[in-house]
Amino acid sequence: MIVISIPRKSSKDKIIDTASRLFQRQGYHATGLNQITQESGAPKGSLYYYFPNGKEELASVAVGRTVDLVAKRIQDGLKRYDDPIEAIQQFIFNLATEFEEDFEKKQGLPVASVALETAHTSEVIRQRCQQAYEKWHDIFAQKLIEGGVEQEKATELGLVINAMIEGAFIIVITKKDSEPLRQIARYIPNLLK
Structure with a gap:
């Protein structure tokens, strides 16, 4: 018999994952450290052990983790097609389909609520959110450059493209309908030609 050992998540990872989910779903100000500790199952003292600067530090790290996960998802989605127009269009159509499959489990915008709530009160978090958007913009731009689009235009x-997706998600969430994502996907060929 072969035994496969699945690594257990550390308390730090549990805290970051839980914080990421709660910040995304509830926002920064509505998420308390006690709630994060309780829902993560991590020992109470571990939050301040790993994040001695408190909630701001935890939020910055949580946004950073979310950025990387979303970036990988975008990259993986765009790799499916060589043509950048088709890749971007299909990526957006796939987002719409995923959203339709289970609306209640969908979180929506990965850093928008944190960015909006903290941009004027936390320079650390604002910069992390700025880095998030720049990273995602760059992934779309790189795909366009690979397809022959001039760098500045790309x-x-x-x-x-990223702003359209983010804006569409706000409407999708409020309408509980993925059609706004499908609409922007249909316009991608016109935008990119």
Whole structure:
């Protein structure tokens, strides 16, 4: 018999994962450290052990982890197609389909609520959110550059594409309907030609 050992998550990872989920679902100010500790199952003292600067430090780390997960998801989605127009369009269609499959489990915008709540009160978190958006814009831009789009134009389009997706998600969440994502996906060929 072969025994496969699945690594257990550390208390620190549990705290970060829980904080990421709660910040995304509830926002920064509505999420308390006691709730994070309780829902993570981590020992109470471990939060301040791993994050001695408290909630701001934890939020910055949680946003960083979310950034990397979303970046990988975008990269993996875009790799499925060589043509950048088709890749971006299909990526957005896939987001719409995933959203439809289980609305109640969908979290929506990965850093938007934290960015909006803290941009004027925490420079540390604001910078982390800025880095998030820049990283995601760059992934779309890189796909366009690989497809022959000039760098400056690709950089601008990367921002536009990500802004369209973020904006559509706000409408999708409020309507509980994925059609706004499908609408922007249908316009991608016109935008990128």
